[in-house]
Amino acid sequence: MSEHTHHHHDDHDHDHDHGHHPEPPSDVEARALALESLLREKGLISGEEIDRIVSAYEHDIGPMIGARVVARAWTDADYRQRLLADPAAAVAELHPSGPSATNLAVVANTPEVHNLVVCTLCSCYPWAVLGLPPSWYKSPPYRSRAVSEPREVLKEFGLELPSSVRVNVWDSSSDLRYMVLPERPAGTEGWSEEELVALVTRDSMIGVARPQAPAGARS
Amino acid sequence: MNGVHDMGGMHGFGPVHVEPNEPAFHAPWEGRVLALQARTRGRWYHLDEFRNAIERMPAARYLDASYYERWLTALETLLVEKGVVTREELATGRAATPPPQPSPRPPDDRPPLRPRFRTGDRVVTRNAHPQGHTRMPRYVRGRHGVVRTINGPFLLPDTNAHRHSRDWEPVYAVEFSARELWGRDDDDAMCVDLWECYLEAEL
Numbered sequence: 017m018s019e020h021t022h023h024h025h026d027d028h029d030h031d032h033d034h035g036h037h038p039e040p041p042s043d044v045e046a047r048a049l050a051l052e053s054l055l056r057e058k059g060l061i062s063g064e065e066i067d068r069i070v071s072a073y074e075h076d077i078g079p080m081i082g083a084r085v086v087a088r089a090w091t092d093a094d095y096r097q098r099l100l101a102d103p104a105a106a107v108a109e110l111h112p113s114g115p116s117a118t119n120l121a122v123v124a125n126t127p128e129v130h131n132l133v134v135c136t137l138c139s140c141y142p143w144a145v146l147g148l149p150p151s152w153y154k155s156p157p158y159r160s161r162a163v164s165e166p167r168e169v170l171k172e173f174g175l176e177l178p179s180s181v182r183v184n185v186w187d188s189s190s191d192l193r194y195m196v197l198p199e200r201p202a203g204t205e206g207w208s209e210e211e212l213v214a215l216v217t218r219d220s221m222i223g224v225a226r227p228q229a230p231a232g233a234r235s
Numbered sequence: 236m237n238g239v240h241d242m243g244g245m246h247g248f249g250p251v252h253v254e255p256n257e258p259a260f261h262a263p264w265e266g267r268v269l270a271l272q273a274r275t276r277g278r279w280y281h282l283d284e285f286r287n288a289i290e291r292m293p294a295a296r297y298l299d300a301s302y303y304e305r306w307l308t309a310l311e312t313l314l315v316e317k318g319v320v321t322r323e324e325l326a327t328g329r330a331a332t333p334p335p336q337p338s339p340r341p342p343d344d345r346p347p348l349r350p351r352f353r354t355g356d357r358v359v360t361r362n363a364h365p366q367g368h369t370r371m372p373r374y375v376r377g378r379h380g381v382v383r384t385i386n387g388p389f390l391l392p393d394t395n396a397h398r399h400s401r402d403w404e405p406v407y408a409v410e411f412s413a414r415e416l417w418g419r420d421d422d423d424a425m426c427v428d429l430w431e432c433y434l435e436a437e438l
Binding site for chain 2: 050065138157159183
């Protein structure tokens, strides 16, 4: 169950002064609608602007942006250098009309170091390259535990790392947004950039997974 | 502030629940709230104020609220405080007053980066517990670490969230060992971005 899904009537201390709406979500929805109509009536925002922003996050801004960046870094050593040195410029090279990745930081996995990204204080996330964060990233279990027991958290995602690999957790507490550059999986030599893009998952760019080549491709 | 939002290292929240094939929004109102925030932020309030408004929610409500419910609550709080809407208008959903002009754009006064610390410097974080907004998590306070990268300058959230101060400071990714933070005997490390005034040179 995600933190978006409300418990119905357990014994939390809700302010139940809205007796006509027993379900908390409907109360929140009514408040959201009231605020939207108020701001529209005041001429501060239009329905079309809202629709456009919602649609952008539903369709255009997502992990496919980061996946292309990663696949290019795997196939082009110069691009990889530029990506690590000036991430915003390197992302713009491939996505000139995409959202600006200002203050993006890219941390590269190596055979010795596995990077993991969290925001313990709120929900900082590299939206420009990964889109909206998944609910688990914003949830108290991940925020509380990723820094104190990262290996246990990774196990829950099905990733068990040997003790020879050092885990490096990045807590996004400032204006910087961190993205992981995962390692290219073995067995993908000679693959096209297009084929590699399909291996790069959102979770691998947060650091809770590693890209996997299909079993048949392994050497 | 030492609020419930500062979750690093807390126990009791259980395992991480992953929702497969999660949609961008779980209900249409969530996307509307995100868009309202995107279009009002930078006009009447900025991100540090928004985060602080979320952190000012009563602790039990913060934990009980969904993610976008917290956003909506912070939006209502800030838009009332900034005079964009009134509590009465929120209750009725009908406009009764004209909106104020947006705040003037802040000056482009970002100074060049002049860091006090260098990569590899050993530092110790202040053991500070401010009542107001801060971006130094509790779990790193009073701890020893090493400067990994130097970034910014960025505005200091501690003052920016409250007084629109323009305190630009270098920000350092400081690495702490798992032993220093959690008493663990492995080679794992945590890097946390910390503003310069959060740090002292290790003597």
